[in-house]
Amino acid sequence: MDRNSRIFVAGHRGLVGSAIVRQLAETGYTDLVLRDRSQLDLTDQAAVRAFFDREEIAYVIIAAAKVGGILANERCGADFIRDNLLIQTNVIDAAWRAGVKKLLFLGSSCLYPKHAEQPIKEEALLSGPMEPSNKPYAVAKIAGITMCQAYRKQYGFNAICAMPSNLYGPGDHFEPETSHALPGMIRRFHDAKMAGDPTVTLWGTGTPRREFLYVDDMADACLHLMERYDGEDIVNVGPGEDIAIGDLAGMIRETVGYPGTLGHDLDKPDGHPRKLMDVSRLFATGWRPKIGLPEGLQRTYEWFLKNAAPPAPAQPAPAQPISHAAE
Numbered sequence: 394m395d396r397n398s399r400i401f402v403a404g405h406r407g408l409v410g411s412a413i414v415r416q417l418a419e420t421g422y423t424d425l426v427l428r429d430r431s432q433l434d435l436t437d438q439a440a441v442r443a444f445f446d447r448e449e450i451a452y453v454i455i456a457a458a459k460v461g462g463i464l465a466n467e468r469c470g471a472d473f474i475r476d477n478l479l480i481q482t483n484v485i486d487a488a489w490r491a492g493v494k495k496l497l498f499l500g501s502s503c504l505y506p507k508h509a510e511q512p513i514k515e516e517a518l519l520s521g522p523m524e525p526s527n528k529p530y531a532v533a534k535i536a537g538i539t540m541c542q543a544y545r546k547q548y549g550f551n552a553i554c555a556m557p558s559n560l561y562g563p564g565d566h567f568e569p570e571t572s573h574a575l576p577g578m579i580r581r582f583h584d585a586k587m588a589g590d591p592t593v594t595l596w597g598t599g600t601p602r603r604e605f606l607y608v609d610d611m612a613d614a615c616l617h618l619m620e621r622y623d624g625e626d627i628v629n630v631g632p633g634e635d636i637a638i639g640d641l642a643g644m645i646r647e648t649v650g651y652p653g654t655l656g657h658d659l660d661k662p663d664g665h666p667r668k669l670m671d672v673s674r675l676f677a678t679g680w681r682p683k684i685g686l687p688e689g690l691q692r693t694y695e696w697f698l699k700n701a702a703p704p705a706p707a708q709p710a711p712a713q714p715i716s717h718a719a720e
């Protein structure tokens with residue numbers, strides 16, 4: 394990509410898409426094509442084809458998807474499989490037809506089999522049964538990856554796929570019903586602080602380990618791959634290290650300045666003991682994350698306070714324990 398390349402970032406208002414736009418702009422890319430859902434509904438095939446026919450896009454990053462936490466996935470599986478299949482099929486196919494030079498598609502660490510060997514290597518994809526709670530989402534995303542690989546093989550289309558770990562940062566979703574684990578914790582501690590709750594309760598023992606990448610690092614990795622990687626193989630994108638959920642909760646408590654205690658609901662399941670991706674393929678290309686958890690959490694909480702915190706005095710959600718089981 395040269396700095397004048399015309400680049401379409403699909404989903405530019407989302408957590409990942411907005412970070413990619415920030416990163417592209419900071420790096421000096423000037424010709425960004427951005428459309429929100431009201432201007433271009435990516436589930437509408439005719440509209441997507443017309444858009445690509447018209448816009449002469451050179452590069453595409455697909456950060457548009459239907460994304461959500463455990464509750465949303467369990468309640469709205471039909472929406473997750475339909476919307477994701479439509480969005481990615483429409484964009485990948487129209488981009489290839491319009492002669493786009495290169496496309497980046499995003500999978501997720503949660504597509505790997507439930508009991509994949511740790512740390513999870515890229516080869517583990519489709520090697521065992523998947524986590525049932527997000528199966529519709531995972532099946533759709535794996536179809537997107539397979540589509541990129543098939544278009545590369547049959548049509549020579551330079552479509553690459555990255556597998557991000559859990560992400561967090563400015564632009565995240567903090568609503569108790571739909572958020573992922575980390576922003577859900579920030580919201581829970583914040584609400585408890587505002588309401589003067591004496592305890593925030595965590596599901597299980599807090600010993601399971603998970604990985605979290607700051608979204609600006611994710612955006613940096615996306616650009617790195619767009620500029621330097623042209624392979625068929627998927628590439629894990631993560632921090633390369635994990636943290637016990639109890640320790641993460643302690644860090645968030647400190648970041649938020651919550652004075653109460655952290656309780657554990659030991660009747661609740663712990664979930665998988667560890668979920669960490671092997672990032673040696675990405676690290677071998679010279680990429681490393683730059684922002685550690687303490688700084689990332691601080692920046693995220695500041696963004697939350699300015700943009701997403703409920704008006705004080707907040708009423709906490711009725712004593713909802715924090716769950717991380719499916720992430």
Ligand SMILES: NC(=O)c1ccc[n+]([C@@H]2O[C@H](COP(=O)([O-])OP(=O)(O)OC[C@H]3O[C@@H](n4cnc5c(N)ncnc54)[C@H](OP(=O)(O)O)[C@@H]3O)[C@@H](O)[C@H]2O)c1
Nearest residue numbers: 404406407408409430434435457458460499501557559560
């Ligand atoms: N967040 C994570 O922890 C995480 C982890 C691993 C992988 N990923 C991957 O990263 C990608 C981006 O995720 P994210 O967390 O940034 O999600 P997000 O914050 O929910 O953003 C998704 C974006 O897609 C747009 N979109 C959804 N449906 C659309 C449609 N029909 N037409 C046009 N735009 C549509 C949304 O627009 P609206 O604002 O209008 O809804 C939003 O801007 C996804 O592929 C996801 O699988 C995310």
